[in-house]
Amino acid sequence: MSGVVNRKKLYEIIFESDTRAGRNFDIALLVAIVLSILVVMLESVELYRLRHTTLLHNAEWFFTFLFTIEYLLRLYSVQKPLAYATSRFGVIDLLAILPNYLSLFFPGLQFLLVIRALRLLRVFRIFKMGHFLTEGNTITTALYASRRKITVFILFILLLVTVIGSILYVVESPYNENFNSIPISIYWAIVTITTVGYGDISPVTDFGRLLAAMVMLLGYAVLAVPTGIVSSEMMAARKEQHLVTTQTCPHCIRQGHDADAAFCKYCGGEIN
Amino acid sequence: MSGVVNRKKLYEIIFESDTRAGRNFDIALLVAIVLSILVVMLESVELYRLRHTTLLHNAEWFFTFLFTIEYLLRLYSVQKPLAYATSRFGVIDLLAILPNYLSLFFPGLQFLLVIRALRLLRVFRIFKMGHFLTEGNTITTALYASRRKITVFILFILLLVTVIGSILYVVESPYNENFNSIPISIYWAIVTITTVGYGDISPVTDFGRLLAAMVMLLGYAVLAVPTGIVSSEMMAARKEQHLVTTQTCPHCIRQGHDADAAFCKYCGGEIN
Amino acid sequence: MSGVVNRKKLYEIIFESDTRAGRNFDIALLVAIVLSILVVMLESVELYRLRHTTLLHNAEWFFTFLFTIEYLLRLYSVQKPLAYATSRFGVIDLLAILPNYLSLFFPGLQFLLVIRALRLLRVFRIFKMGHFLTEGNTITTALYASRRKITVFILFILLLVTVIGSILYVVESPYNENFNSIPISIYWAIVTITTVGYGDISPVTDFGRLLAAMVMLLGYAVLAVPTGIVSSEMMAARKEQHLVTTQTCPHCIRQGHDADAAFCKYCGGEIN
Amino acid sequence: MSGVVNRKKLYEIIFESDTRAGRNFDIALLVAIVLSILVVMLESVELYRLRHTTLLHNAEWFFTFLFTIEYLLRLYSVQKPLAYATSRFGVIDLLAILPNYLSLFFPGLQFLLVIRALRLLRVFRIFKMGHFLTEGNTITTALYASRRKITVFILFILLLVTVIGSILYVVESPYNENFNSIPISIYWAIVTITTVGYGDISPVTDFGRLLAAMVMLLGYAVLAVPTGIVSSEMMAARKEQHLVTTQTCPHCIRQGHDADAAFCKYCGGEIN
Numbered sequence A, B, C, D: 001m002s003g004v005v006n007r008k009k010l011y012e013i014i015f016e017s018d019t020r021a022g023r024n025f026d027i028a029l030l031v032a033i034v035l036s037i038l039v040v041m042l043e044s045v046e047l048y049r050l051r052h053t054t055l056l057h058n059a060e061w062f063f064t065f066l067f068t069i070e071y072l073l074r075l076y077s078v079q080k081p082l083a084y085a086t087s088r089f090g091v092i093d094l095l096a097i098l099p100n101y102l103s104l105f106f107p108g109l110q111f112l113l114v115i116r117a118l119r120l121l122r123v124f125r126i127f128k129m130g131h132f133l134t135e136g137n138t139i140t141t142a143l144y145a146s147r148r149k150i151t152v153f154i155l156f157i158l159l160l161v162t163v164i165g166s167i168l169y170v171v172e173s174p175y176n177e178n179f180n181s182i183p184i185s186i187y188w189a190i191v192t193i194t195t196v197g198y199g200d201i202s203p204v205t206d207f208g209r210l211l212a213a214m215v216m217l218l219g220y221a222v223l224a225v226p227t228g229i230v231s232s233e234m235m236a237a238r239k240e241q242h243l244v245t246t247q248t249c250p251h252c253i254r255q256g257h258d259a260d261a262a263f264c265k266y267c268g269g270e271i272n
Helices: A002-015 A020-044 A046-051 A053-077 A081-086 A088-095 A098-102 A109-126 A130-145 A147-172 A182-193 A206-222 A224-242 B002-015 B020-044 B046-051 B053-077 B081-086 B088-095 B098-102 B109-126 B130-145 B147-172 B182-193 B206-222 B224-243 C002-015 C020-044 C046-051 C053-077 C081-086 C088-095 C098-102 C109-126 C130-145 C147-172 C182-193 C206-222 C224-242 D002-015 D020-044 D046-051 D053-077 D081-086 D088-095 D098-102 D109-126 D130-145 D147-172 D182-193 D206-222 D224-243
Strands: none
Touching: A002 A020, A002 A053, A020 A046, A020 A053, A020 A109, A020 D147, A020 D182, A046 A053, A053 A081, A053 A088, A053 A098, A053 A109, A081 A088, A088 A098, A088 A109, A098 A109, A109 D147, A130 A147, A130 A224, A130 D147, A130 D224, A147 A182, A147 A206, A147 A224, A147 B020, A147 B109, A147 B130, A147 D206, A182 A206, A182 B020, A182 D206, A206 A224, A206 B147, A206 B182, A224 B130, A224 B224, A224 D224, B002 B020, B002 B053, B020 B046, B020 B053, B020 B109, B046 B053, B053 B081, B053 B088, B053 B098, B053 B109, B081 B088, B088 B098, B088 B109, B098 B109, B130 B147, B130 B224, B147 B182, B147 B206, B147 B224, B147 C020, B147 C109, B147 C130, B182 B206, B182 C020, B206 B224, B206 C147, B206 C182, B224 C130, B224 C224, C002 C020, C002 C053, C020 C046, C020 C053, C020 C109, C046 C053, C053 C081, C053 C088, C053 C098, C053 C109, C081 C088, C088 C098, C088 C109, C098 C109, C130 C147, C130 C224, C147 C182, C147 C206, C147 C224, C147 D020, C147 D109, C147 D130, C182 C206, C182 D020, C206 C224, C206 D147, C206 D182, C224 D130, C224 D224, D002 D020, D002 D053, D020 D046, D020 D053, D020 D109, D046 D053, D053 D081, D053 D088, D053 D098, D053 D109, D081 D088, D088 D098, D088 D109, D098 D109, D130 D147, D130 D224, D147 D182, D147 D206, D147 D224, D182 D206, D206 D224
């Protein structure tokens, strides 16, 4: 019996943030996540790695053990452990500890611990920043509504850069050792069409530059497409939200009233 | 007689994907295209080219012969061979085999075989991804509707970069060997105004940098134009899709009625 | 008397393109402009300059004399020479010949002859590409309507890059010889905030890179502003063009009819 | 008594620009600001710093003393000195003189004097460029309305570049000395996803380049989000401006009525 109560209590503390204990736990968790990320980042900087080897190494394992215990407690306290383990947050929670254990076999993987930054997404839930969540949802909705258009667009871009990259490879490779294979040329095409333009690989022949200029102007026009897609979706999302009601005035039978209207704007009659 | 039946049967298998045989053929074709592209890409990487010279060379010719036979069968089975040969897919199908034959005379051209990636566009038809096609059509419609605006815009940009490039050539060429001709300077202007910015060519004089900074700010404002064009077209396309029904007036057989129309706006006849 | 007739005839040939002679003159002019630009471009390429010195030099002067005569004839044939000389096309026509004469005193200026590319803008008038002109006008209208917003925006960006550039100069100059003055640092800030990013100047200190990263994220958000301005103007321009009429049906007194409606879509009564 | 009058008179001259004296003061101030910025910029250029050491140094202190006196007069003449000192313009006015005094202790800080460029923002008020202010307000309103969406977006981008940067660090650091710590890799991720692309740090391994290409395509799609946010807000701002009148209901004193409203939609009272 007490075990059940403990599990329920634990659940409230770990998963919810309505109680004082739950809230404190969540805030402590956020602090621990931020600190552990700082530790991993510092360890990646040679200067600090050499100076504070043991300290950073121990801190890393300390946080990993902490999050491991937390992960096990979550599994224990939740009613459906499998549902949690396969949920989005469950997977992130696992990914946040796994790299350190894997680093025992594959040194270097511990730096992937930074993935635990994704755990910070809880911050919205904890501080009940509902407004921000709503805004985030609007963005997500717009992106979700345009997922097919964007998929078609990305596929089209991939075909385009494959063809452009191959043509540039044929034109440039005899004179430019940077274009030494088709995959590299495709990489160049992506760097160019997205207007990133590192400059580590760039055409040197006249014909190659002419083609590159055409690719850039094309990319200029093409860049407008995803923006157009998302813009139009976001405005559609906005409109639905703010839409005037379809309510009809019972006195003059006219429509077009705002959602907050209590009286008909045409005849002054009371509506609903 | 049997020849005719065979041609019809062949047509169903090769061109359509309703029957089991047609579907299997199309999927096998997609796999063959992807494999052949991988072969060409691997051959372009020196490491693999040197190690597996014969294997890659043979694989390349194997796929080319395969696609050549397929192309001839398409010509044979279709009712109007010329119409197919001059259609978009017909031209792509030919371009997908031609480079290898040309490479016998001009070595290096076989890498253009990657153009056969465009054959993958069939994937939409094969898997009946109608939804994706519709989305693709919306994009295409928006781009088509804005073709004139974009043409005017590209012409304007070309005049602009010609003038800017020449001015920068006059300013920079005495001090900067990278600006050693007007065409190169125009190339620089395109690289800059599209915000690609490789950095292989960049101004070094104070006046040149001042002009370059003005070009960039101009490009910043100008970049907004194609996006504005496509955005407004896409929203117009969205609206027409949602507002105008596809209903035809039974009296005058004309379309374009609003969703709330009870009478034809052209002839006054009752609709639906 | 005959002088007057000649002037009128000349005017028709040179300025208009309705008559056969006028049309032929205009087309010959376009060809001459394109050829003369090619000559100037070729002369700027060292290879051709050294090989065909005399030929290119003579061709350049030939076209300059041709355009000078044309300019004088324009001045002679037009009724108000001053109005023409100060009009947009008049100024461009003068700028198209001036650099060559100035190059006698300041060698190198002849390359500015490329400015005569702007004379090609006549192409729209000559070929009566009304549709394109309309499209161009829509763009121009949208840009004109947003001129104040864009001016405010550019002023804001100039203040921003001045402040950012100075801060980066203070941070970077002791460790990075590329940031060797505030104007150069402002140039860097413009290159960065417009996302051109040549990479010839880039921060090397940790703090400088942190600031640069913030500038980039800022630029990311700021880039959205001009696009938003132009997009919203272009859509407003579109709407006004396509607006439904404000016509009211005389039978049922309801509005919302399309511009091409001959009958009321609600009651079927004839309108206007 | 005369002290009070003087303070009031001073206030009119310094803070307002309705009187002739006030206007002259403001214009003189603008000129002094521009000149002092030029002095600081010139001093940052080694060529001029070495040649005119004393002149530039003296000019710098001259302007600093001038602005210090002005600042003290502002504090003296205003009714609520604290309110002014903590207002936006008050802080900028202080920041415009502070760096020079601090440079006595920390040489080099005097270049931050360029921050006084922000004082030029007064130009709008002085010349009563109301139209421009309105336009600026529209932009500000749109940005303000989308502040939550943009905050969520920036937080999302920060998480994204942290994760991407760490993965690239693990992949690239063994082969590429430029990716020598996670913070540097995050810097690279920001440079890439914002499409700035300096090229001072870029991946060299095949897998790193594959990941980088995916980041670029992602950035391509992601770039559309802030633009979509601001575009839709600006259009909403436009619409509200054109549609909602500023009319107040004489009965319930509430605003927000449509242009076609004859009766108040809140209380049903007749309006106008």
